[in-house]
Amino acid sequence: MTGDPVRREVPDEQKLDVIVVGAGPCGITLANLLALWGVRAVVIDSEPEIYEHPRAVGIDDESLRTYQTVGVVERLLEDITQNTPIRYYTSWGRLMAHVEPSVRPFGWPRRNNFLQPLFEAALRERLGASDTVDLRLGSTLTGYEQDADGVCAFVEDADGTRSVLSARYLVGTDGGRSTVRRVAGIEMLGSTAPQKWLVVDVEDDSLDAPYSAVYCDPQRPVLMVPLPYGHRRWEFKLLADDDEVALSEPDRVLRELIAPRYPAGSLPRVLRSTVYWHHSRTAERFRDRRVFLAGDAAHLQPPFFGQGMNSGIRDATNLAWKLAHVINGHAGDALLDTYDTERREHASTMVQFATRMGEMYSPRNGVTERFRDLAFRGAQRIPGARDYILQMKYKPMPRYVHGAVLPYTGGVPGAPVGKMFGQPDVETVDGGRIKLDDALGTSFAVLGLHLDPETSLSPEAADWWRAIGARLVHVRAPRGGPGPEPGTRRKRPTEAANVGSVQIEDVDGFFRDWLLHRPGDEVIVLRPDRYVAAICSRNDLDAVTAQLRTTLGGGGGR
Ligand SMILES: Cc1cc2nc3c(=O)[nH]c(=O)nc-3n(C[C@H](O)[C@H](O)[C@H](O)COP(=O)(O)OP(=O)(O)OC[C@H]3O[C@@H](n4cnc5c(N)ncnc54)[C@H](O)[C@@H]3O)c2cc1C
Numbered sequence: 001m002t003g004d005p006v007r008r009e010v011p012d013e014q015k016l017d018v019i020v021v022g023a024g025p026c027g028i029t030l031a032n033l034l035a036l037w038g039v040r041a042v043v044i045d046s047e048p049e050i051y052e053h054p055r056a057v058g059i060d061d062e063s064l065r066t067y068q069t070v071g072v073v074e075r076l077l078e079d080i081t082q083n084t085p086i087r088y089y090t091s092w093g094r095l096m097a098h099v100e101p102s103v104r105p106f107g108w109p110r111r112n113n114f115l116q117p118l119f120e121a122a123l124r125e126r127l128g129a130s131d132t133v134d135l136r137l138g139s140t141l142t143g144y145e146q147d148a149d150g151v152c153a154f155v156e157d158a159d160g161t162r163s164v165l166s167a168r169y170l171v172g173t174d175g176g177r178s179t180v181r182r183v184a185g186i187e188m189l190g191s192t193a194p195q196k197w198l199v200v201d202v203e204d205d206s207l208d209a210p211y212s213a214v215y216c217d218p219q220r221p222v223l224m225v226p227l228p229y230g231h232r233r234w235e236f237k238l239l240a241d242d243d244e245v246a247l248s249e250p251d252r253v254l255r256e257l258i259a260p261r262y263p264a265g266s267l268p269r270v271l272r273s274t275v276y277w278h279h280s281r282t283a284e285r286f287r288d289r290r291v292f293l294a295g296d297a298a299h300l301q302p303p304f305f306g307q308g309m310n311s312g313i314r315d316a317t318n319l320a321w322k323l324a325h326v327i328n329g330h331a332g333d334a335l336l337d338t339y340d341t342e343r344r345e346h347a348s349t350m351v352q353f354a355t356r357m358g359e360m361y362s363p364r365n366g367v368t369e370r371f372r373d374l375a376f377r378g379a380q381r382i383p384g385a386r387d388y389i390l391q392m393k394y395k396p397m398p399r400y401v402h403g404a405v406l407p408y409t410g411g412v413p414g415a416p417v418g419k420m421f422g423q424p425d426v427e428t429v430d431g432g433r434i435k436l437d438d439a440l441g442t443s444f445a446v447l448g449l450h451l452d453p454e455t456s457l458s459p460e461a462a463d464w465w466r467a468i469g470a471r472l473v474h475v476r477a478p479r480g481g482p483g484p485e486p487g488t489r490r491k492r493p494t495e496a497a498n499v500g501s502v503q504i505e506d507v508d509g510f511f512r513d514w515l516l517h518r519p520g521d522e523v524i525v526l527r528p529d530r531y532v533a534a535i536c537s538r539n540d541l542d543a544v545t546a547q548l549r550t551t552l553g554g555g556g557g558r
Contacts, residue, residue, distance in 0.1 A: 037327075181297050
């Protein structure tokens with residue numbers, strides 16, 4: 001590329017493994033995940049500081065599970081309000097629905113609110129503990145070239161210094177206007193809505209409304225989200241005859257749009273008001289040979305369902321372990337193709353879903369609105385439909401059919417292969433209660449339900465699992481084995497036998513119930529991202545191991 005420094009050949013051992021372009025939520029998450037596996041990477045960002053105003057305000061349970069893997073979830077939760085309900089109102093003020101998910105299928109609350117600058121700072125701080133991943137701020141990617149051996153990235157620092165970084169792979173997490181996507185020549189498919197929204201953040205908020213709310217008004221739909229530490233987000237649809245520059249001026253926003261919603265004398269302070277267009281677009285490909293797109297660089301959706309950033313975190317969670325396994329020699333390059341196969345379809349589904357939610361928030365007229373109100377209220381009288389709304393079962397969840405998963409061949413319908421696995425609590429051998437993932441390590445996990453998976457594996461197959469960093473896990477029946485004499489404590493598994501598998505106890509009966517419904521499905525293979533790779537009986541475990549080995553297509557290590 002003209003004006004870029006001259007590329008030079010870099011010996012493989014001096015190359016980075018991965019260059020991550022963009023340290024927004026998606027890039028910093030990917031970098032933290034790569035650090036878990038010792039991948040040598042740099043994440044660059046044009047900006048010298050974290051952007052001071054939030055865009056995203058809602059984080060879901062799937063994302064919190066990713067941060068559990070990273071080891072930073074408790075730190076993030078310090079600044080998060082958990083389990084915020086959401087209410088939907090008609091334009092005449094009637095409550096249509098109060099959505100308050102009470103279940104935690106993945107171990108974490110489903111709807112949570114956060115302040116993006118605090119969140120990003122905690123993730124950057126966490127990355128600071130890594131020996132293998134560096135964060136380089138004030139460095140802009142101006143272009144790159146790739147060939148069969150790697151990628152050369154052309155970078156310009158804030159003081160004008162230019163340099164070249166070489167790596168085996170490059171990931172563009174550089175947002176909606178992605179340079180990486182432009183250089184790769186990848187098109188964004190979809191549309192941009194011909195409507196604008198005014199987004200207003202306030203502080204010193206004293207409104208007694210500890211829930212998110214959507215006012216589905218055909219005239220001017222409004223959204224509000226309570227945020228930690230006395231902040232609140234307001235979003236107002238702009239009308240065709242609004243003067244957006246004049247209306248977004250803080251005093252006027254406060255007077256005309258905010259004040260009518262607060263009791264007299266209790267007005268908050270406007271921190272910022274910004275106009276946004278909402279896009280509904282997905283990249284035509286997420287991979288171009290050694291280059292990948294993730295987050296807003298790969299898909300853009302209206303914020304009506306609070307899933308833009310969460311979708312990007314899903315991308316990072318999917319891509320990170322695949323890159324790490326290929327780089328560490330545990331899998332072949334073809335595994336990286338499954339990133340596009342698995343993520344693009346779901347990202348696009350989420351874009352369409354968020355777009356439809358926006359249409360529901362903006363009924364065309366009073367008749368549409370009344371019809372919608374009746375339908376909503378009617379549905380809530382039917383128990384199944386009520387649960388569907390209240391527990392947010394309408395959220396489109398990924399189910400990977402083609403990719404790094406094996407088709408289920410057992411006989412029980414509804415096998416969750418390709419879906420995110422639930423996360424119950426389990427008990428450790430020293431009697432502690434922990435979340436399942438905390439017992440599984442960071443790679444694959446082979447869970448034997450009420451059996452030790454090692455006893456169903458040939459020595460060679462067990463060695464292969466260990467070589468790729470997998471954990472073999474014996475999930476013991478709740479309070480199984482011989483009981484103690486009265487007045488004594490029961491024997492813990494470590495005292496009972498010298499076994500190679502990790503021992504955990506099914507303290508809440510989650511796996512007991514699984515076996516009651518799915519008697520032959522005694523072994524569950526979980527991927528590092530906690531999606532189910534395979535389900536089988538103990539007799540099929542060697543064969544399933546061989547098939548997964550072929551699917552991953554790798555060797556023993558780097
Ligand atoms: C009003 C609004 C509300 C939203 N609410 C939610 C919500 O509640 N929940 C949710 O999940 N999502 C929400 N979103 C969407 C969410 O904000 C985005 O999806 C998310 O921020 C995207 O993260 P990202 O890391 O992919 O990209 P970005 O956050 O855009 O980060 C990209 C980074 O790349 C850097 N960069 C760009 N070009 C270069 C370059 N050439 N070289 C080096 N660095 C570069 C930028 O400086 C930036 O730091 C909302 C969005 C808006 C606008």
